[in-house]
Amino acid sequence: MKKALTMALAVGMAVAAMSSAAFAEEGEFNVRACIASEPETLDPNLESSVDGATYAMHLFEGLMKYVPTEDAAALDGDDKVDLLVTDFGQAESYDVSDDGLTYTFHLRDDIIWSDGEPVTAADFEYSWKRIVDPANAADYGYLLGGIVENATAIQNGEADPDTLGITAVDDKTLEIKLEAECPYFMGICAFAALMPLRQDIIEEYGIEWTNPGNMVSNGAYVLSDWVHDSYLEMTRNDSYYDADAVGPDKITWYLNNSETSQLAAFQAGEYDFFDAVPVDQIASLQEQGIAHAAPQVGTYYLYLSADQIPDWRVRAAISLAIDRENIVENVTQGGQTPATGITAAGITNSADEEWTETYGDFTTMALQEMYPDYDLETYSGRCELAQALLEEAVADGYDTSATIDYEYNTNEAHKAIGEAVQSDVASVLGLDITLNNSEWQTYTNNLGEGKFGMARLGWIADYDDASTYIELFTNGNSYNYGNWVNDEYTDLVAQAKALPGGEERDALLVEAEQMMFGEGGFPVAPIYFYVQQYCINDGIKHAAWTPLGYFLFTYAEAAE
Amino acid sequence: MEMLLYTLRRIGISIMTLLLVAAITFFLMNAIPGSPFMTEKSTPEQIALANAKYGLDKPVIVQFGNYLKNLIKGDMGVSLKMQEGTAVTKILFSQGKFTLSIKLGLLALLVAVLIGVPVGVIQAYYRGGWADNVLRVVTTLGIAMPSFVVATLMLFEFAVALGWLPVQSNSLETFSSYVMPVLTLALNPMCRIAKLTRTSMLDSISQDYIRTARAKGLKTKVILFKHALRNSLIPVITYLGPLTAGIITGALVVEQIYHIPGLGNYFVTSILNRDYPIIMGTTLLLAALIIFMNFIVDIAYKLVDPRINIIKKGN
Numbered sequence: 001m002k003k004a005l006t007m008a009l010a011v012g013m014a015v016a017a018m019s020s021a022a023f024a025e026e027g028e029f030n031v032r033a034c035i036a037s038e039p040e041t042l043d044p045n046l047e048s049s050v051d052g053a054t055y056a057m058h059l060f061e062g063l064m065k066y067v068p069t070e071d072a073a074a075l076d077g078d079d080k081v082d083l084l085v086t087d088f089g090q091a092e093s094y095d096v097s098d099d100g101l102t103y104t105f106h107l108r109d110d111i112i113w114s115d116g117e118p119v120t121a122a123d124f125e126y127s128w129k130r131i132v133d134p135a136n137a138a139d140y141g142y143l144l145g146g147i148v149e150n151a152t153a154i155q156n157g158e159a160d161p162d163t164l165g166i167t168a169v170d171d172k173t174l175e176i177k178l179e180a181e182c183p184y185f186m187g188i189c190a191f192a193a194l195m196p197l198r199q200d201i202i203e204e205y206g207i208e209w210t211n212p213g214n215m216v217s218n219g220a221y222v223l224s225d226w227v228h229d230s231y232l233e234m235t236r237n238d239s240y241y242d243a244d245a246v247g248p249d250k251i252t253w254y255l256n257n258s259e260t261s262q263l264a265a266f267q268a269g270e271y272d273f274f275d276a277v278p279v280d281q282i283a284s285l286q287e288q289g290i291a292h293a294a295p296q297v298g299t300y301y302l303y304l305s306a307d308q309i310p311d312w313r314v315r316a317a318i319s320l321a322i323d324r325e326n327i328v329e330n331v332t333q334g335g336q337t338p339a340t341g342i343t344a345a346g347i348t349n350s351a352d353e354e355w356t357e358t359y360g361d362f363t364t365m366a367l368q369e370m371y372p373d374y375d376l377e378t379y380s381g382r383c384e385l386a387q388a389l390l391e392e393a394v395a396d397g398y399d400t401s402a403t404i405d406y407e408y409n410t411n412e413a414h415k416a417i418g419e420a421v422q423s424d425v426a427s428v429l430g431l432d433i434t435l436n437n438s439e440w441q442t443y444t445n446n447l448g449e450g451k452f453g454m455a456r457l458g459w460i461a462d463y464d465d466a467s468t469y470i471e472l473f474t475n476g477n478s479y480n481y482g483n484w485v486n487d488e489y490t491d492l493v494a495q496a497k498a499l500p501g502g503e504e505r506d507a508l509l510v511e512a513e514q515m516m517f518g519e520g521g522f523p524v525a526p527i528y529f530y531v532q533q534y535c536i537n538d539g540i541k542h543a544a545w546t547p548l549g550y551f552l553f554t555y556a557e558a559a560e
Numbered sequence: 561m562e563m564l565l566y567t568l569r570r571i572g573i574s575i576m577t578l579l580l581v582a583a584i585t586f587f588l589m590n591a592i593p594g595s596p597f598m599t600e601k602s603t604p605e606q607i608a609l610a611n612a613k614y615g616l617d618k619p620v621i622v623q624f625g626n627y628l629k630n631l632i633k634g635d636m637g638v639s640l641k642m643q644e645g646t647a648v649t650k651i652l653f654s655q656g657k658f659t660l661s662i663k664l665g666l667l668a669l670l671v672a673v674l675i676g677v678p679v680g681v682i683q684a685y686y687r688g689g690w691a692d693n694v695l696r697v698v699t700t701l702g703i704a705m706p707s708f709v710v711a712t713l714m715l716f717e718f719a720v721a722l723g724w725l726p727v728q729s730n731s732l733e734t735f736s737s738y739v740m741p742v743l744t745l746a747l748n749p750m751c752r753i754a755k756l757t758r759t760s761m762l763d764s765i766s767q768d769y770i771r772t773a774r775a776k777g778l779k780t781k782v783i784l785f786k787h788a789l790r791n792s793l794i795p796v797i798t799y800l801g802p803l804t805a806g807i808i809t810g811a812l813v814v815e816q817i818y819h820i821p822g823l824g825n826y827f828v829t830s831i832l833n834r835d836y837p838i839i840m841g842t843t844l845l846l847a848a849l850i851i852f853m854n855f856i857v858d859i860a861y862k863l864v865d866p867r868i869n870i871i872k873k874g875n
Contacts, residue, residue, distance in 0.1 A: 040641055141606060156605075228657075230821040231730070254728065260712060260715070261727060261816070261817050261818070261819050265727040265819075267720050268719050270727050440598075441595070
């Protein structure tokens with residue numbers, strides 16, 4: 001009933017006016033967007049959500065920042081949203097020591113806070129030490145672990161936060177010492193959680209420092225209003241050094257968690273942008289040119305429990321039997337691409353080449369070598385091998401009578417994917433899968449306790465490096481929910497992480513990912529690579545998007 | 561004096577009820593799996609750190625004792641998830657959430673009664689006629705349709721297609737922003753009240769005292785509105801107690817769809833987020849509201865029919 005209604009709503013609204021003005025007040029260029037409901041916090045150090053990071057990227061600026069290119073971000077070539085890349089932000093240059101372990105950043109001379117105080121290296125030092133301090137229990141406290149000197153020891157309570165390898169040499173010089181060379185360190189320096197913060201402001205106002213009027217920021221916008229659970233309002237920061245390049249005079253972020261309401265608000269001209277397109281509307285809205293999809297660095301995958309499905313051949317058979325093309329074309333229908341490995345599309349290697357395009361389909365690579373008689377490029381060939389693998393396992397005593405529990409968090413899209421997998425596995429292998437759903441908290445608890453045969457999860461990359469995915473499945477990793485144990489794999493990943501960016505490191509990570517889908521492997525069955533849907537007012541151009549998951553309106557302009 | 565004693569007794573019972581609600585809610589919410597600090601990327605170590613920061617690492621019974629101690633001092637704790645660190649009392653009261661929900665709920669209640677009762681009277685008055693038949697269909701439909709369906713249809717028709725009303729009601733600052741949320745929330749109870757009124761009016765009409773009134777030659781309208789309606793209102797008043805709870809649960813959906821930053825929307829989110837202090841705060845507040853409304857209903861019985869003795873058992 002609900003689905004039918006929202007369908008009727010969307011079809012009806014498709015004929016409604018699409019060109020409602022984004023510009024509420026004359027002479028001003030204002031943007032009204034909705035990307036989430038109320039954020040947990042606007043404190044950059046303490047936030048961990050995409051929306052929180054997006055707000056932080058409009059209000060603050062780190063050593064590095066994201067700037068738009070002329071490339072369109074969307075798959076369909078929608079020219080209203082540009083692709084973002086990293087560039088210098090508050091830093092104007094940096095030097096790296098010969099051993100690659102010490103970065104010295106030189107800050108710009110013209111950077112000032114919204115209250116007129118100059119931005120100093122000490123503001124960065126304070127922020128970075130604050131995020132790793134376990135007393136603050138920041139979700140991203142682990143981010144600098146293994147990268148910046150002493151970060152892990154501080155997080156574990158074994159060292160004082162003051163011992164973090166970051167020092168303000170003088171007001172404009174910041175020195176950062178790394179534990180190992182980090183090929184994605186520049187991406188880390190643009191990360192929203194690592195924005196500079198004002199110690200005096202935080203100490204003066206405590207938890208309320210993020211309130212309008214209290215917050216002092218150094219980015220393109222200042223927080224001018226915040227009606228909780230209703231909207232956030234940001235206005236241009238005239239103190240910002242690059243204020244001339246800033247587009248919208250005001251950005252109003254509506255805090256709404258109802259997809260139906262967001263779509264209606266967009267169609268009624270109350271929003272210029274939203275990105276929670278109802279799943280059952282995506283295909284029709286894309287057909288009508290209302291919704292667009294931009295690739296996002298994320299993988300949707302299924303854990304295959306090594307405890308409950310101990311024979312790797314059965315896990316491999318399940319992975320092979322899943323018709324990923326069918327799922328993206330007929331189930332998700334949002335422009336996703338079938339996954340070819342755990343590392344998401346969009347991740348690059350040290351030569352800046354796209355990982356999945358460069359190395360091919362990891363899910364069949366090792367199997368193809370082991371079983372050259374099967375054509376694993378076709379679904380029918382994969383099904384044949386899947387059946388053969390299952391037969392081998394059965395011949396060795398594997399009991400196929402047991403039902404496999406497939407867990408997912410309550411959501412129509414996850415359910416539909418589960419049903420497609422259930423159908424594929426039953427028809428190709430004759431194995432029974434029972435679908436069980438629970439709400440998010442219960443679900444993650446079950447994952448942690450290993451109460452599943454199969455379970456879904458998605459992983460959006462925080463930075464552009466394959467290790468962000470590959471290390472999830474090392475022995476003892478808290479995300480290795482399927483309890484897959486492989487010492488060789490764990491050693492390979494450790495070796496790779498200790499190396500600076502380069503071919504040798506790439507080769508180790510590739511070897512590890514191949515091993516994950518080879519003999520003894522298949523802790524997961526990757527399903528698809530993410531895309532982000534969005535709807536944007538025709539009256540706006542040069543909004544921007546980074547495949548790491550953030551939309552930016554800082555450089556948006558009113559279309560002619 | 562009797563009334564005063566009765567009121568004091570009710571207050572005492574109410575406090576006991578609230579304590580019971582607090583205990584049941586506290587232990588139940590701690591029994592369900594999950595953590596307010598669980599995110600897609602949080603590690604067990606980080607969750608442990610956050611638990612320690614907010615005292616969630618202590619035994620549940622100790623936590624409950626601490627909660628009660630603080631509650632007596634008027635401290636309902638701080639939010640663990642939504643607006644992390646902000647005092648629950650500030651979120652519920654200073655940010656206007658409670659006021660918004662109360663405003664919305666009371667208006668819906670008022671609309672439901674002011675329209676529902678006359679509709680029921682009209683139906684009874686024209687029993688079996690076309691007006692009664694049409695209204696019977698309408699009220700049945702109003703009861704059968706879930707509020708999210710009504711809300712979505714109204715949103716499509718009046719906000720998107722016709723553009724008469726705003727999609728987002730936000731903080732209910734304009735008259736137009738009240739229309740859809742209040743009507744959506746009022747529709748179901750309004751139809752129930754109409755049906756109740758009709759049935760009980762018809763029941764009253766067949767009573768001896770009405771027959772006497774007729775025999776005395778009173779006009780039908782006087783009989784209906786002066787004699788029958790007054791007695792017919794007793795079941796309606798009885799319904800107003802549970803209706804308060806109904807309006808509150810209805811507000812969860814209405815506030816979400818019309819984007820109103822009220823208590824209902826927050827309550828649902830707090831449960832999904834395992835934001836324990838917010839769950840406790842909203843539950844206790846809503847429980848207190850329902851207890852209070854039931855008390856008001858009891859008083860209203862007396863006003864409508866002085867023969868009813870709410871103090872002693874029986875009539």
